[in-house]
Amino acid sequence: MTDIETDLIKIINKNNIFKNESMSKHTSFKVGGNADYFVKVEKVEELKNLLEYAKENNVPLTILGNGTNVLVKDGGIRGIVCNIELSNYSIDRKEDGVYITVESGVALPRLANIALNESLTGLEYLSGIPGTVGGAVYMNAGAFGNEMKDVVVSSKYMDRNGNIYEIGLEDHKFEYRKSVFSGTDNIILETTIKLQPGNQDDIKLKMKENLDKRVEKQPLEYPSAGSTFKRKENIIVSKVIDECGLKGFRVGGAAISTKHAGFIINVGGATASDILAVVEHTKEVVKEKCDIDIDLEMIVLGED
Ligand SMILES: Cc1cc2nc3c(=O)[nH]c(=O)nc-3n(C[C@H](O)[C@H](O)[C@H](O)COP(=O)(O)OP(=O)(O)OC[C@H]3O[C@@H](n4cnc5c(N)ncnc54)[C@H](O)[C@@H]3O)c2cc1C
Structure with a gap:
């Protein structure tokens, strides 16, 4: 057992501590590399102690809810991912x-x-x-x-x-x-x-x-993080993406939904790199054809 684990067990219920945990299990996109440690926090007191521990020991700590608006990169997340499970x-x-x-x-x-x-x-x-x-x-x-x-x-x-x-x-x-x-x-x-x-x-x-x-x-039958890009004033971004002919554009297991061009979906076995390649291509084409800059709505976490 490593030192971090020994320490975490003193702070958090041991059934809520996961080492080298794949973030694909905790994100709606179902992609992402491993978190060094993934912990579920059920009490405010646990959170307080965890924050104190992370600060004192210089361990990075990332906060996660249901993971429905994040894309975790394939290299995963160093340190501790803290899943907030306060539920009263x-x-x-x-x-x-x-x-x-x-x-x-x-x-x-x-x-x-x-x-x-x-x-x-x-x-x-x-x-x-x-x-x-x-x-x-x-x-x-x-x-x-x-x-x-x-x-x-x-x-x-x-x-x-x-x-x-x-x-x-x-x-x-x-x-x-x-x-x-x-x-x-x-x-x-x-x-x-x-x-x-x-x-x-x-x-x-x-x-x-x-x-x-x-x-x-919406293509709810596929994993996604909801709308990939932010709405822009007076512009329906999904319509623009559609008009650029990008529906169905695919890299590996990631594609622009043919049902709703605002969603990038995991059609099976996508990596975060596949998704980011679709993002980049979409941004480039929309800029080139329509001179519009589009920004991500989802939050990208972790390392390559
Ligand atoms: C199918 C689908 C449909 C969706 N439809 C919509 C929609 O209609 N409208 C919409 O707005 N969004 C939509 N979303 C996106 C997403 O569900 C929302 O943005 C949601 O609010 C994210 O909550 P989460 O708990 O999953 O946050 P996460 O994805 O876990 O985290 C998002 C950000 O919030 C931070 N965070 C989470 N919890 C806390 C906390 N307790 N304290 C501080 N920071 C915190 C995280 O650190 C991260 O930076 C959709 C997503 C999917 C997959």
């Missing part, structure tokens, strides 16, 4: 609305189902996003014109020194697929969202319509 929630009914405080490891579809069971409206359009609450706040995830910023009231986060802070809506600095957390080391612990009482049948119907639209339009 509480509900507080007040006069002006119903407040759900939810830990960051809860998946959005689960949260949407909690809201449905409580007949609360406000999350129907976000219910099909496969990420965690933490990942969704980090990215200001959104769908069908709705974004996390429409329901978030406040969040608690931990900095790398283990200090905990709380911020209100304004301080999240939400923009399109961006928040105050983007590009920082801070770790979202929990978020309070505000919903309104609604009619359970209506909520259920909206959620179903939303999921049906996704099934109809």
Whole structure:
């Protein structure tokens, strides 16, 4: 047993520690090399101790939610990948609305189902996003014109020194697929969202319509990280990619979906290099033919 393992066992339940773990098991793209260590954190205290350990020993620590908006490169991730599995929630009914405080490891579809069971409206359009609450706040995830910023009231986060802070809506600095957390080391612990009482049948119907639209339009039958590129003002990027004749363009096991040109998919056995080659080619062709610069929405982690 190496030193890191011996130390990690003192901090985290040993069933939640995985050495040389393939990141293909933990990302929706189902690609990526190994993380030196992959750990699941179920308690805030564990996270605090892990951060302290990583800092003291200079071990890089990467935070991961459900891995649905990341591409891990084929060389994997050095140090520790920390999968946030904080999963509690509480509900507080007040006069002006119903407040759900939810830990960051809860998946959005689960949260949407909690809201449905409580007949609360406000999350129907976000219910099909496969990420965690933490990942969704980090990215200001959104769908069908709705974004996390429409329901978030406040969040608690931990900095790398283990200090905990709380911020209100304004301080999240939400923009399109961006928040105050983007590009920082801070770790979202929990978020309070505000919903309104609604009619359970209506909520259920909206959620179903939303999921049906996704099934109809998106290549959900293949692994992906959702929309590969960011939307641009007044430009539908997937339409531009389609008009450039790129649908079906393939490198190895990675291809631009023929169903939705905004998605790069893993058609089988893709490597991260295959996916990045499709990304580069797409960027080049779109620039050459339409003079438009397109940027990645997904986050690339790890090394070649
Ligand atoms: C089929 C499919 C459909 C999708 N549809 C949509 C859509 O409609 N709209 C949309 O916006 N997105 C969509 N996505 C992308 C993705 O689901 C969202 O961006 C989601 O919010 C990412 O959450 P995650 O937990 O998977 O984050 P991850 O992919 O695990 O991480 C994303 C980033 O968030 C950071 N992060 C995660 N948790 C925390 C935390 N607790 N504290 C601090 N940082 C954290 C990570 O470090 C990383 O930088 C889709 C993806 C797929 C595969």
